[in-house]
Amino acid sequence: MPGTDVLDELDLVVEDIGRGGGGKPPERDEHRGGGGDDGSFRPRRPSPSQSGQRRYQTAILLGMVSICMFFMALSAAFLVRKTGKDWVNFRLPSIIWVNTIVLLTSSLTIDLARRRLALNDLVGFKMMWRATTALGVAFVVGQVVAWRDLVHMGFYVGSNPSSSFFYVFTAAHAAHLIGGILALFYVLFRDFRKIARLSLPVAAEVTSYYWHFMDGLWLFLVALLFFGA
Amino acid sequence: MRLFRSSLVASDHKVIGLRYLWLALVSVFLGMITSLVMRIQLLWPGPHFVASPDAYASLTLVHGSLMVFVVLTCAPQAGFGTYFLPTQIGASEMAFPKLTRLGFWLTALSVIGMVVAFFYRPETGLIVWLASVAVFCVGAALNALNFAVTAIDLRAKGMTLPRMPITVWAWFINAVLSLLIFSTLVAACVQLICDGEAATHFFVPTASPIVAWQRLFWFFTQAQVYVAILPCFGIVTHLVATFARKPVFAHRGVVLALSAVGLCDFWTWGEHAFAAGLNPYAPLVFSMLALSLGIPASILLISWFATLWDAKLRFSTAMLFALGFISLFVSGGLTGLLLARAKFPDSTVGDALVNGHYHLVMGIASTFAMLAALFFWFPKMFGHALSERLGKIHFWLTFAGVYLLFIPMHWLGLISHLPLPAGVSTANSLVLGLQLCITFATVITIAAQGVFVLNVAVTLLRRADARDTNPWRAASLEWTDFAAGSAGLTVHRGAYEFFPAEIRGGSDDFLPQNAPPTDILPPPPAFNPGAAPLNPLGST
Numbered sequence: 001m002p003g004t005d006v007l008d009e010l011d012l013v014v015e016d017i018g019r020g021g022g023g024k025p026p027e028r029d030e031h032r033g034g035g036g037d038d039g040s041f042r043p044r045r046p047s048p049s050q051s052g053q054r055r056y057q058t059a060i061l062l063g064m065v066s067i068c069m070f071f072m073a074l075s076a077a078f079l080v081r082k083t084g085k086d087w088v089n090f091r092l093p094s095i096i097w098v099n100t101i102v103l104l105t106s107s108l109t110i111d112l113a114r115r116r117l118a119l120n121d122l123v124g125f126k127m128m129w130r131a132t133t134a135l136g137v138a139f140v141v142g143q144v145v146a147w148r149d150l151v152h153m154g155f156y157v158g159s160n161p162s163s164s165f166f167y168v169f170t171a172a173h174a175a176h177l178i179g180g181i182l183a184l185f186y187v188l189f190r191d192f193r194k195i196a197r198l199s200l201p202v203a204a205e206v207t208s209y210y211w212h213f214m215d216g217l218w219l220f221l222v223a224l225l226f227f228g229a
Numbered sequence: 230m231r232l233f234r235s236s237l238v239a240s241d242h243k244v245i246g247l248r249y250l251w252l253a254l255v256s257v258f259l260g261m262i263t264s265l266v267m268r269i270q271l272l273w274p275g276p277h278f279v280a281s282p283d284a285y286a287s288l289t290l291v292h293g294s295l296m297v298f299v300v301l302t303c304a305p306q307a308g309f310g311t312y313f314l315p316t317q318i319g320a321s322e323m324a325f326p327k328l329t330r331l332g333f334w335l336t337a338l339s340v341i342g343m344v345v346a347f348f349y350r351p352e353t354g355l356i357v358w359l360a361s362v363a364v365f366c367v368g369a370a371l372n373a374l375n376f377a378v379t380a381i382d383l384r385a386k387g388m389t390l391p392r393m394p395i396t397v398w399a400w401f402i403n404a405v406l407s408l409l410i411f412s413t414l415v416a417a418c419v420q421l422i423c424d425g426e427a428a429t430h431f432f433v434p435t436a437s438p439i440v441a442w443q444r445l446f447w448f449f450t451q452a453q454v455y456v457a458i459l460p461c462f463g464i465v466t467h468l469v470a471t472f473a474r475k476p477v478f479a480h481r482g483v484v485l486a487l488s489a490v491g492l493c494d495f496w497t498w499g500e501h502a503f504a505a506g507l508n509p510y511a512p513l514v515f516s517m518l519a520l521s522l523g524i525p526a527s528i529l530l531i532s533w534f535a536t537l538w539d540a541k542l543r544f545s546t547a548m549l550f551a552l553g554f555i556s557l558f559v560s561g562g563l564t565g566l567l568l569a570r571a572k573f574p575d576s577t578v579g580d581a582l583v584n585g586h587y588h589l590v591m592g593i594a595s596t597f598a599m600l601a602a603l604f605f606w607f608p609k610m611f612g613h614a615l616s617e618r619l620g621k622i623h624f625w626l627t628f629a630g631v632y633l634l635f636i637p638m639h640w641l642g643l644i645s646h647l648p649l650p651a652g653v654s655t656a657n658s659l660v661l662g663l664q665l666c667i668t669f670a671t672v673i674t675i676a677a678q679g680v681f682v683l684n685v686a687v688t689l690l691r692r693a694d695a696r697d698t699n700p701w702r703a704a705s706l707e708w709t710d711f712a713a714g715s716a717g718l719t720v721h722r723g724a725y726e727f728f729p730a731e732i733r734g735g736s737d738d739f740l741p742q743n744a745p746p747t748d749i750l751p752p753p754p755a756f757n758p759g760a761a762p763l764n765p766l767g768s769t
Binding site (some may be wrong): 054055058059062063066067069071074077086157158164168 | 417
């Protein structure tokens with residue numbers, strides 16, 4: 001991080017004065033993890049901004065804002081339409097709660113995967129990453145099951161505004177989530193040594209941002225459908 | 230075949246930018262033809278070209294969507310922006326070249342869809358049109374993402390935010406605005422398509438399909454008014470400073486005003502689209518916001534006039550079109566104040582006053598800014614400046630034509646709002662005369678574009694001229710020869726360092742953004758710095 005450079009240097013200067021400018025790195029630095037910042041004693045890892053990779057982080061943040069807007073527009077329509085006379089409430093299919101837990105777990109595993117990667121444990125990373133992908137696929141399958149439950153209950157896309165909103169919300173979320181699953185596969189199978197501009201840690205980081213965002217978005221949508229109806 | 234394939238996969242920002250411009254040019258002519266057909270239909274009713282009112286309504290939609298989506302939204306932002314944004318900030322490419330390419334092909338696909346929709350029956354056509362609009366919006370949102378990331382992360386060394394040219398600021402702010410607006414539009418499209426195809430009831434069904442078509446059009450275009458005009462503000466500010474040979478007056482104020490325009494627009498539209506009719510205060514809030522757009526607009530006007538004040542103007546065709554933009558924006562904006570009042574007699578969508586206002590501000594003013602940009606950047610894009618003589622004939626004919634066209638249209642609207650004594654019909658000779666005048670002016674304006682086509686064709690046939698590398702002596706990066714993206718490129722100052730030539734004792738009255746500071750000679754001893762400050766209000 002360019003912003004912390006100055007603080008690090010200040011830190012260094014103070015310690016240099018205290019120890020009389022000894023050549024040995026300060027003690028406490030050795031207890032830090034592998035990803036820690038050792039001041040300027042060792043050559044610095046190139047930060048994402050220096051190697052041109054910051055654009056991926058910026059892009060995913062802006063993209064999230066845009067996707068958020070899409071769902072906010074649908075939610076606004078939901079809240080307005082709910083007051084109509086033809087609105088019929090229905091109980092959410094119970095598999096929705098299972099799906100929610102599956103998605104929450106996948107957020108946990110993707111975070112564990114990134115921790116493994118930070119410790120340079122590639123095998124552990126791949127395992128957790130695969131688990132995340134599997135959980136993501138399971139979530140989508142679960143959503144299809146939820147749709148089938150609704151059909152059995154007699155709620156079709158067009159039967160009622162409330163069921164229309166349910167189908168559109170879940171379908172739009174699933175479409176965005178499938179994009180996330182494709183990104184998970186990309187990180188899993190792509191050989192990042194062949195790409196000059198994108199490294200595995202940045203790709204994993206960006207994908208995990210998006211994945212957590214999909215998770216949060218789903219929690220919001222479930223809350224909206226559950227409490228709003 | 231190989232040529233075809235390579236043209237499909239091209240992702241160079243200059244190639245894609247030019248393609249957007251060609252697409253816009255073709256659409257402009259299609260749109261003008263449809264407007265001529267509509268004028269003829271209005272003057273001599275009967276089944277000439279359009280058989281039924283339904284067909285006339287869908288013709289309106291084709292005219293509107295081609296002009297608004299492809300010309301006004303695409304050309305200033307995606308066209309000129311894709312071409313010049315990277316070079317103006319010293320980058321070699323857009324942040325995501327493949328995304329640039331995807332955005333263009335989505336746009337091209339949607340244009341085909343919008344035109345094809347006209348030939349279907351209204352019910353099917355509406356769905357085809359909506360699907361095309363959805364595709365367009367996705368393309369525009371992706372493009373906006375690309376723009377914003379490029380402007381944030383790909384700036385050259387030393388290109389701090391205050392040093393960015395106003396054009397880049399406008400493109401950037403517009404990109405952020407587009408990210409919000411186009412995703413909302415996609416949501417609306419999804420709901421509408423579901424209503425049409427899957428028998429859902431997201432929207433409460435209304436009257437006849439004609440009204441539905443018109444309402445849809447206004448819903449979409451209201452959001453895009455400022456998406457279309459924001460980059461034009463940027464272009465005009467840039468050109469005014471360059472041809473006045475003075476720094477932009479109140480540089481920071483202009484940037485803040487541009488941001489305020491974006492904010493107000495989004496707010497206005499959101500209020501209107503989702504809250505109007507829900508509670509009695511909504512129209513009032515809407516009206517207040519629409520009026521508050523006048524504040525940033527006034528700041529921009531003050532900056533333009535202050536930059537022009539006491540300047541040695543160079544009246545090139547590009548500058549004339551930029552000044553034409555200001556003129557049209559002022560006269561069109563005044564009627565906007567009238568329309569923004571909440572109590573204004575319920576002006577229906579087909580009203581001639583609304584029509585005149587909308588066309589003057591949005592359509593014609595933006596077109597003037599685009600033509601200004603084209604005349605300005607043509608030497609950069611094609612290696613040869615357009616003919617100034619033909620350009621000036623083109624400008625004056627067009628300028629007179631559009632005023633003759635749209636001012637009578639305002640009068641028609643006002644006449645229709647007059648309280649008439651019983652038994653007096655509005656279809657008197659005055660109204661007919663005005664209608665005739667409008668149609669006549671339409672023909673003049675369209676004919677004047679022939680001069681423009683001739684100008685472009687003749688210039689393109691000439692060979693590139695090496696002397697024309699910086700004919701306007703502009704200071705921004707796109708005119709300087711730099712190795713884009715190279716480590717050697719460092720920006721040392723803002724894009725509007727113009728000053729009287731005496732300061733440096735030479736013939737140059739500007740400093741390119743990347744000229745090293747050592748190039749600046751000390752001012753001659755007789756020179757009094759207080760008399761002509763280098764950059765009185767700019768902060769760079």
